[in-house]
Structures are given as structure tokens and as C-alpha cells.
Amino acid sequence: MRWLLLGLILAGNAAADLLNAAGMRRHGEVREFNPRAVGRLVAAVLRNRFVLGGIAAMAVSFFSLLALLSITDLSFAIPATAATYLVETALARLILKERIERMRWIGAAFVAAGVALLML
Amino acid sequence: MHSAVPPNGVRTSALVAAVVVGNVLGNFSLSRGMHDLGALLTSSLPAYLAGILNPWVGAGVCVLILAFLAQLSLLSRADLSYVMPVTSVSYVGTAILGRVLLSEEVELTRWVGIGLITIGAALVGRTKYCTTPRKAAQEAGAAR
Numbered sequence: 001m002r003w004l005l006l007g008l009i010l011a012g013n014a015a016a017d018l019l020n021a022a023g024m025r026r027h028g029e030v031r032e033f034n035p036r037a038v039g040r041l042v043a044a045v046l047r048n049r050f051v052l053g054g055i056a057a058m059a060v061s062f063f064s065l066l067a068l069l070s071i072t073d074l075s076f077a078i079p080a081t082a083a084t085y086l087v088e089t090a091l092a093r094l095i096l097k098e099r100i101e102r103m104r105w106i107g108a109a110f111v112a113a114g115v116a117l118l119m120l
Numbered sequence: 121m122h123s124a125v126p127p128n129g130v131r132t133s134a135l136v137a138a139v140v141v142g143n144v145l146g147n148f149s150l151s152r153g154m155h156d157l158g159a160l161l162t163s164s165l166p167a168y169l170a171g172i173l174n175p176w177v178g179a180g181v182c183v184l185i186l187a188f189l190a191q192l193s194l195l196s197r198a199d200l201s202y203v204m205p206v207t208s209v210s211y212v213g214t215a216i217l218g219r220v221l222l223s224e225e226v227e228l229t230r231w232v233g234i235g236l237i238t239i240g241a242a243l244v245g246r247t248k249y250c251t252t253p254r255k256a257a258q259e260a261g262a263a264r
Contacts, residue, residue: 017200017204018200020191020192020195021195021199021200021203024192024193024195024196025195025196025252025254027196027257028196028254028255028256028257029196029197029254029255029256029257030192030193030196030197030257031131031256031257033193038189041189041192041193042189044257045189045192051192085204085205085208088200088201088204089201089204089205092199092200092201093201096199096200096252097252098199098200098201098251098252099251099252100201100251101247103243103244103246103247104201104202104205104243104244104247106240106243107205107239107240107241107242107243107244107245107247108201108204108205108240108244109240110236110237110239110240110243111205111208111236111237111240111241111244112240113233113236113240114208114211114232114233114234114235114236114237114238114239114240115208115211115233115237116233117229117230117232117233117236118211118212118215118230118233118234118237119211119233120229120230120233
């Protein structure tokens with residue numbers, strides 16, 4: 001059960017980030033940050049199916065985390081949470097077609113290792 | 121084809137700062153509020169819902185929503201593989217805030233972790249933040 005929940009947490013996080021990124025790429029670059037522009041951004045986000053899907057995926061991840069915490073320690077989720085940085089970099093390459101130079105891979109690996117140690 | 125946002129990246133750095141500061145402060149405020157509420161949260165559903173009215177929780181939620189909007193804005197112009205590692209320094213900020221404000225113990229392992237995250241974020245931060253074609257947002261009614 002806890003492996004299923006962990007899978008849901010990871011899949012939810014990855015799906016959320018990918019959907020949000022794809023949705024905001026479709027939206028186009030946000031450049032203005034005055035109150036009216038922020039209001040327009042919120043309205044646009046609430047109409048953006050990708051971002052709405054991303055928010056739904058975040059909810060799945062969040063409630064799975066709550067369920068996981070009711071049956072095991074947070075430490076169970078740490079290695080996988082840390083690995084997320086590498087997994088999402090790979091998915092960004094495969095699905096979003098981003099060009100990932102070596103420095104970015106190395107940086108993501110450092111962050112993954114650092115998050116694992118910090119959360120332990 | 122490529123980003124028309126100023127290449128000096130000042131605005132992008134400001135968005136990264138907004139995401140990180142927002143996440144750190146929002147999470148701190150939220151956990152402070154949850155801590156104040158304590159066992160009350162699990163006693164009943166109405167008590168749980170009333171928890172939202174706690175000022176720390178309310179403020180934390182508002183700040184986290186703003187941080188989320190900043191992150192979406194960042195994703196509108198930067199790669200996901202750039203945004204995720206670079207904004208991970210919010211973990212560092214949270215740990216340091218805990219040390220400074222709450223006198224939380226930070227063992228050596230965690231300091232090493234903080235160092236690794238900082239190095240990793242700096243390495244990713246040196247790469248070009250956008251490697252995919254972008255367009256400007258439309259003025260009225262964005263793309264669906």
C-alpha cells in the first residue's frame with residue numbers, strides 16, 4: 001500500500017510540474033506584474049486546461065502524502081522525493097523537448113543528493 | 121522564435137527570488153499556524169476547517185498561492201528543468217529560517233545537504249534558462 005501511495009505522490013508531482021510547464025508555455029511569457037496583469041494571469045490560469053490538470057495532479061499527490069503519513073514515516077518518501085529532480089529533468093527532455101546540457105544534469109544530481117541529505 | 125524577455129534575465133531572477141522567498145515564508149507561516157492549532161486539527165471536521173481562519177494559516181496559504189503564481193510565471197518563460205532545481209533553494213531557506221528563528225538543530229549531514237543543493241542550484245542557474253521556443257502572452261484572453 002505504501003509503495004502505491006509513494007507512486008501516486010511521485011506521479012502526481014511529475015504530472016503536475018509537466019502539465020503546469022506545458023500549460024504556461026502555451027499561455028506565453030508573462031511579463032507584466034501590476035495588479036491588473038496578475039488578475040488577468042489568474043483568470044487565464046483558471047481557463048488553462050493544462051494548469052487545471054496540474055492542480056488536480058497536485059491534489060492527488062498531496063492527499064496521497066497525507067495517506068502515506070498516516071501509515072508510515074516521512075523518511076520513507078525521501079529517496080524518491082530527491083530522485084524527482086532527476087526524473088523530472090529526464091521527462092522535461094523527453095516530453096517537453098528541452099535541451100538539457102551536461103551542467104544542468106550535474107546540477108540536478110547535486111540538488112537530488114542535497115535534498116536527500118537535508119530531509120534525512 | 122526565442123524569448124523576447126530582456127537577455128540580462130533580471131526579471132527572471134526576480135521571479136526565482138519571489139518563488140523561493142514565497143515558499144519559505146508561506147511554509148513557515150503555515151506550519152506555525154498548524155503548530156498553534158495542534159491536536160485541534162484532528163478532533164473534528166469543523167475544527168479542521170476553522171483552522172483555515174487561523175491568521176498564520178491564512179497568511180501562509182495566501183503567500184503560497186502568490187508563490188505558485190510566480191512559479192507559473194517563471195514556467196511561462198523558463199524550462200522546467202531550470203525552474204525545479206533553481207527553486208529548490210527554498211529547502212535551504214526553510215532550514216536556515218528554522219535555525220535562526222526557532223533555534224532548530226542542524227546536524228552536519230543537513231549542512232552538507234544544504235551545500236549540495238546550493239551548488240546544484242548554482243550550476244543549473246548558470247545554464248540558459250530557456251531552450252525552447254516561446255511566445256508573448258496575448259493581451260486579452262490567453263491561449264487555452
